Amino acid sequence: MPSREDILNAKILVVDDSADNIDLMEEILREEGYRCVSSTMLPETVCPLHRQHCYDLILLDLQMPGLNGFQVMKGLKEIEQGGYLPVLALTAQPSFKIAALEAGARDFISKPFDLLEVHKRIHNMLEVRLLYRELAQYSKAQQELALHDALTGLPNRRLLEDRIETTLQHANRNHHKAAIMYLDLDGFKAINDTYGHAYGDEVLKIVAQRLVASSRKEDTVARLGGDEFMVVLGDVSSLSDVQGPAAKLVEAVLEPFFINDLTLQLSTSIGISIYPDDAETVEALISIADYALYEAKRGGKNRYCATSGKAPQAALDEARTATSR
CATH class of the missing domain: 3.40.50.2300 (Response regulator)
Structure with a gap:
């Protein structure tokens, strides 16, 4: 009152x-x-x-x-x-x-x-x-x-899917392409296990800040949960327009994390899907970016990867069950 x-x-x-x-x-x-x-x-x-x-x-x-x-x-x-x-x-x-x-x-x-x-x-x-x-x-x-993640303040999955849909509609109207970058932190589990979740939470907050600082204002940076993030880019012409931003995000996460008396190091792997080249729906684009992320992990981590065309369902199932993030 x-x-x-x-x-x-x-x-x-x-x-x-x-x-x-x-x-x-x-x-x-x-x-x-x-x-x-x-x-x-x-x-x-x-x-x-x-x-x-x-x-x-x-x-x-x-x-x-x-x-x-x-x-x-x-x-x-x-x-x-x-x-x-x-x-x-x-x-x-x-x-x-x-x-x-x-x-x-x-x-x-x-x-x-x-x-x-x-x-x-x-x-x-x-x-x-x-x-x-x-x-x-x-x-x-x-x-x-x-609509936002409580820890980082970033859009959560619910808001993210709406932002992706809006980006795809805009790309379709303007005859442009759009891209999804699916990020997963390499070695994050070890930080949680060794130093505790309080340190892990600080790492996630710093990662969120770095991703936002390294992205364009018009892009959407979201946290899906755990150590998974997603960046949505609109108004791109081809995969080459996405490779530069993806490399920039990889470099940003690779910078040391100074938390209290510790200096921590980890990296990120990124999977990329392109609208409409790879798929035309939100769900399919996320699935293909997820598979591309698995390929980046399998290829040595600390890198980005894009697949060509739609990833087979069997490969997607393999990625979800075989990878340990």
Whole structure:
């Protein structure tokens, strides 16, 4: 729940065509302890101001010359994409109260003002508004967690597959190719077994940072789990466009790892598949890159490898069962 401090620090805008009403409302708010209060007598400025400041509460007079309160609320609805309109309507017309709620206002205050009513309605509405924002931020954070690896912060397999699909669609529209690089760390198990998982986790975080630093901004770097990573490249013309980036990643991982009092060394093997040369679906491209990775391991590790054409299913099965990563 929002604290009292959060509520008193909420951003409030008072909108009224009467200077006396504005002065009165600002005095009421400041005496109650609200610290971020501003006002305007120009209804046409409300939407631009809200875009700029994102108010937690707008105290809006319904009867004003030029734009009335109902027209202002219509404009505010276009800004508040989440559907919560932070408007507390001010009106002396009893018939306007229900109309204001139907137009999107969350509550109303009657004129002339009753001090107790003003305090209670403003406090209640701010409490709900701030709680609504907290829940929205929590939901967004949970969604980010569901799509990203908790240790490295990289996209996880769920987000990766969506990124690959998007990259393939873009490549198809622009008559380009795309590439998948499947990475596995050579010797990572020995680090975990010898020094413990805490050191292994630090290695994985450093590897993630190096892969991102060695890739283009538009490329996707993801962690599949364990010591497996994947890099997705769009807008390539041929395998030769991928070999340079692959060699750069191999060199980046080969640099020493300085963790606490230890200097650790390991390398990476990379398997490459090309869209649409090797396959045209996400699953098939990953499988072929997986087989190419097995070939890189079998060829001596600390290298990259690309297969030509689709790898036979038997070879893929052999790769998954025979290799020990």
